[in-house]
Amino acid sequence: MNVRFAERGALGEMSAYRVTESDGAPDSPSVAFDLSSNELALPPLPAALAVLREGLSRLARYPDPTARALTEEIAAHLRLTADRVAVGPGSAGVLQQILLALCGEGDEVVYAWPGFDAYPLLVAVSGAAGVQVPLTSSGDHDLAGIRAAVGARTKVVILCSPHNPTGTVIERARLHRFLRSLPDHVVAVLDEAYVEFDRGGDPPGRPQVLRAHGNTVVLRTFSKAYGLAGLRVGYAAGPRQVIAAVRKTALPFGVTHLAERAAILSLHSGAELRARLRTVTAAREELTLEIGKLGLPVLRSRANFVWLPVPSAAESLARAAAAAGVKVRACPGYGVRISVGEAEAHRRLLEAFGATDRGNWF
Known part of the structure; x- marks a missing residue:
């Protein structure tokens, strides 16, 4: 029996939230560090x-x-x-x-x-x-x-x-x-x-x-x-x-x-919160500095992530990061968003970006 129905309004044009990302889930063998969802790389207070x-x-x-x-x-x-x-x-x-x-x-x-x-x-x-x-x-x-x-x-x-x-x-x-x-x-x-x-x-x-x-x-x-x-x-x-x-x-x-x-x-837990925010902010500023040293454009962020406005290289940089075991968020045609994470994740990421073909960055 065939059941016919129509989704309401613009829903028919939409996909479920991040339904295509199951292959890159944090527990996937290929993902050692997930810097794609702006999660805090620290436990709860x-x-x-x-x-x-x-x-x-x-x-x-x-x-x-x-x-x-x-x-x-x-x-x-x-x-x-x-x-x-x-x-x-x-x-x-x-x-x-x-x-x-x-x-x-x-x-x-x-x-x-x-x-x-x-x-x-x-x-x-x-x-x-x-x-x-x-x-x-x-x-x-x-x-x-x-x-x-x-x-x-x-x-x-x-x-x-x-x-x-x-x-x-x-x-x-x-x-x-x-x-x-x-x-x-x-x-x-x-x-x-x-x-x-x-x-x-x-x-x-x-x-x-x-x-x-x-x-x-x-x-x-x-x-x-x-x-x-x-x-x-x-x-x-x-x-x-x-x-x-x-x-x-x-x-x-x-x-x-x-x-x-x-x-x-x-x-x-205000005091504990402020202490961890100082840690995240310091890591964010260091990551921003190191990405800039590679010659990549990076905006000065006031959140727990950084943004690389590289519209033509968003997907290639995300693939390079993934090959190093680090998942980042590619916005095709706009840029790459990278959450502040663990020091090892940043090290792998920077090495991966440094090894990519700079001719494809812009």
């Missing part, structure tokens, strides 16, 4: 590890569907009321909740490109159409171009700072001018998945954009600086009306008890 061991006996029980304890802790951390915070399975999961809550068929979501490679799929899942605005030649958001792309059908604008994959930051004055220019029907989502690497920590206090702009939602994660990528926990902070809608689109029991407890304890 000590307090989080301790609670994970203790919490294994509760795996037969459902978690709190509202993750109330974590929501209240984040709210206190940001000096907000709890009704302005929503938590979910990673910042990507919370972004999906935001888009499902605010968008539908016929709507548009504007964002810079290249960008986080899940954006197009998450937008399509919501039923909206994505409008991609190219980055500038320096790897920055073209805020004028993004503003020009905003129209009557635009419901959401996504800004990522530090930007994935380039590591650039939207400076404060430019960001505030842009947010003030948006029409009332548009919500700006400021994706700050990597903000701790830029600030050298995550000091408490309401993000300035929330204080100054009622149309903005700040999106953050425990996956990157806090080293909890495998637990899937992130959050959004923003206007009460938006957050109330975002909570309605949450997957039931989407944040596990283990993730909730580990995230809470991570928030209270």
Whole structure:
């Protein structure tokens, strides 16, 4: 029996997230080091590890569907009321909740490109159409171009700072001018998945954009600086009306008890967090310097990765890295993103790049 059905909207044109990468999975024999997903090359913070061991006996029980304890802790951390915070399975999961809550068929979501490679799929899942605005030649958001792309059908604008994959930051004055220019029907989502690497920590206090702009939602994660990528926990902070809608689109029991407890304890481990951020930042600067010595262009990053704007050599450099047992992220036609990792991974990578044909770099 033949069953015929049509996928909704633009989904028919999409592939599942990274479905083609199974051959290069971290446990593949050919991959000794995975520098493709911006994971922290360090374990979770000590307090989080301790609670994970203790919490294994509760795996037969459902978690709190509202993750109330974590929501209240984040709210206190940001000096907000709890009704302005929503938590979910990673910042990507919370972004999906935001888009499902605010968008539908016929709507548009504007964002810079290249960008986080899940954006197009998450937008399509919501039923909206994505409008991609190219980055500038320096790897920055073209805020004028993004503003020009905003129209009557635009419901959401996504800004990522530090930007994935380039590591650039939207400076404060430019960001505030842009947010003030948006029409009332548009919500700006400021994706700050990597903000701790830029600030050298995550000091408490309401993000300035929330204080100054009622149309903005700040999106953050425990996956990157806090080293909890495998637990899937992130959050959004923003206007009460938006957050109330975002909570309605949450997957039931989407944040596990283990993730909730580990995230809470991570928030209270500021000194340990700052120490590991100094380690990552030093490794990032050293990697940037060594790549530059090879003659390759590399942007100054403010995240836990570096970006090589080599549009014609992205795939060949990724293959050279893979041959040395190091997986990196190639963005064909744009460049290569390399996560900050172990010293041995950097050594192998630099040797592989140094042995490639430089005539193919540009």
